[in-house]
Amino acid sequence: SQQGEEDPQALSIQEGENATMNCSYKTSINNLQWYRQNSGRGLVHLILIRSNEREKHSGRLRVTLDTSKKSSSLLITASRAADTASYFCATALSLLSNFGNEKLTFGTGTRLTIIP
Amino acid sequence: DGGITQSPKYLFRKEGQNVTLSCEQNLNHDAMYWYRQDPGQGLRLIYYSHIVNDFQKGDIAEGYSVSREKKESFPLTVTSAQKNPTAFYLCASSGGRVNQPQHFGDGTRLSIL
Numbered sequence: 001s002q003q004g005e006e007d008p009q010a011l012s013i014q015e016g017e018n019a020t021m022n023c024s025y026k027t028s029i030n031n032l033q034w035y036r037q038n039s040g041r042g043l044v045h046l047i048l049i050r051s052n053e054r055e056k057h058s059g060r061l062r063v064t065l066d067t068s069k070k071s072s073s074l075l076i077t078a079s080r081a082a083d084t085a086s087y088f089c090a091t092a093l094s095l096l097s098n099f100g101n102e103k104l105t106f107g108t109g110t111r112l113t114i115i116p
Numbered sequence: 117d118g119g120i121t122q123s124p125k126y127l128f129r130k131e132g133q134n135v136t137l138s139c140e141q142n143l144n145h146d147a148m149y150w151y152r153q154d155p156g157q158g159l160r161l162i163y164y165s166h167i168v169n170d171f172q173k174g175d176i177a178e179g180y181s182v183s184r185e186k187k188e189s190f191p192l193t194v195t196s197a198q199k200n201p202t203a204f205y206l207c208a209s210s211g212g213r214v215n216q217p218q219h220f221g222d223g224t225r226l227s228i229l
Contacts, residue, residue, distance in 0.1 A: 004158075031215050042120075042206055042220035043159075050215055088158060094214065101147055101166050101212050103174075106158035 004032075004089040004107030012113040019076040021110040023089030024069075030092045030102055032065055032072050037086045037109070046074075046087075076112075084114045118143045122207050122221035128229045129194065129201060137192045137224045139207035145219070146212035148190035152176060153204040153223075162205075165190055166212055194226060202228050 007022045023032070031050045035043040049056045049065045049072065056063045062075040076083055090104040120141045129135045141148065147166050151159040161174030165184040179198025184190055190209075194201045204225050208218040 033217055035220075040223075040225075042122075042222045043208075043218075045217035045219065048215065048217050090159075092214075095164075095166075095172075101164075101210075102214055102216075103161065103164070104159075104218060106151075106160075108156065108158045 004091050004105060006087070006089055006107045006110045008110060009108070010111045010113070012115060013079060014115050015079055015081055017079055019079050019083070019112055019114075021074045021087055021089075021112070023072045023074070023107055025072075025089075025091045026070065027091075027093070028067075030094060032063075033090045033092065033104065034061075034063060034072075034074050035088045035090060035106075037088065039085075043088065079112075079114045081114050081116050084112060086111045120207055120209055120219055120221035122205075122224050124224060125222070127224055127226045129226060130229050132196045134193055134195050135226070137194070137205055137207075137226070139190045139192065139221060140188055141190075141207075141209045141219075142188060143209055143219060144187075145209035146187070147210045148184070149208040149210075149218065150174075150180075150182065150190070150192045151206045151208065153206060159206060162192065201226055 033048045034046045060077045065072045086109040088109045090106045092102040095101045095103045123138045149164045150162040163182045165171035181193045206223045207221045210218045
């Protein structure tokens, strides 16, 4: 089953407006990551927020994490046409304690369209 | 530039045929992963490898096989046992420690002839 579920599934806004996407998950996590995917391309990492962090910024991106509600949000401010893409949240859990590696479980994504 | 290279970009498989997807990274990453993405869906983990000569099944390993003979390379074979192979396949790598992002290639789109 999907660990992360994004909401909404699709979002269309005017250029210059802010876009907010939400992600909910079910179990305790090491961190939560947001990725962008342009059509027919691979995923690009945007931001990682650890389980003990509540908010993180990177340029026009702001991510919040509420572990008590098991939810996260991604805010893109002052949107641009180039922000048109699908956005995925991914929750990270430890795979094997001796390796310290993590397994990512992805949601189904939010398709964001910026209207020029 | 450092990155992950997947080839080919498009691949067609005939019935009963095995096909191999290539994934090469020059990021000096220990961990590598293969994911499958179906239309309108998220990514599902097929196989992963933490270190050379070791790999583990992910959530949907049936009908797939991998090898990890070199740190830089993690090829995926889609066997004839995979009855619904049409999908977008993505390879990723990471440093192999907690709280590190994964870096993705540009994918291979596999279709059935």
